[in-house]
Amino acid sequence: MSRRAIYPGSFDPVTNGHLDIIERACKLFDEVIVAILVNSGKQPMFSLAERVEMLNMVLNARHPRARVETFDGLLVDYATSRQAQAIVRGIRAISDYEYELQMTLMNRRLNPQVETVFMMSAEEYSFLRSSLVKEVFRLGGSIQGLVPDDVIERMREKLGPREQAG
Numbered sequence: 001m002s003r004r005a006i007y008p009g010s011f012d013p014v015t016n017g018h019l020d021i022i023e024r025a026c027k028l029f030d031e032v033i034v035a036i037l038v039n040s041g042k043q044p045m046f047s048l049a050e051r052v053e054m055l056n057m058v059l060n061a062r063h064p065r066a067r068v069e070t071f072d073g074l075l076v077d078y079a080t081s082r083q084a085q086a087i088v089r090g091i092r093a094i095s096d097y098e099y100e101l102q103m104t105l106m107n108r109r110l111n112p113q114v115e116t117v118f119m120m121s122a123e124e125y126s127f128l129r130s131s132l133v134k135e136v137f138r139l140g141g142s143i144q145g146l147v148p149d150d151v152i153e154r155m156r157e158k159l160g161p162r163e164q165a166g
C-alpha cells in the first residue's frame, strides 16, 4: 500500500528547516503533500500563490516524492480527502511541544484514523521560524543559509534590498 503524508503549515516563507523535514518525511512516505493553509488569520508576507510558486520552485528540483497543494477547513478532513495516513509536523524545541500536543489530540479526537508523526529537524535549524527569518531580513540581518537563496531573492524583490548588518 502506498503511504501518503500531509505536511501542513503556513510556509510564509519556506525555510531550510521545512525542507529538512520534507526530506526526512520523503524517506518514510511514498508521497508527501506539502499543504499550505489558505487562511491562517495571520497577515502573510507572501500571497498564497507566491508561496505555492516558491515551494514548487525549491521542491521540484530536489524532492520528486513531494508535491504542493493548498487547503482550507479542517486539516483532518483535508487529510482524509487525500487518503493520507499521517500528518507530519516538525518539532524544534520543547516550547513547540504544548501547541503540537494540543493540535494532535484535537485532530485525533476529530478523526482517530489520521496519525500525527513528529520529526526533529537538523540541529542547525532547531531555532528557525519563518517569522524570525522575516524579522531579521526586514532589519537588515543576514538570513543566508536559513532559507533557500531563491527565496531570499523573492524577499528582496518584495521588500527591496536590505543593508546587511555585520
Ligand code: PNS
Pocket (backbone or CB within 6 Å): 008, 009, 010, 011, 037, 040, 073, 074, 075, 076, 102, 103, 104, 106, 107
Ligand atoms: O505552520 P503553522 O502555521 O504552525 O501550521 C498550523 C496548521 C496549518 C497546521 C494549523 O493551523 C491547522 O491545521 N489549521 C487547519 C485548521 C484546523 O484543522 N484546525 C484544528 C487543528 S487542531
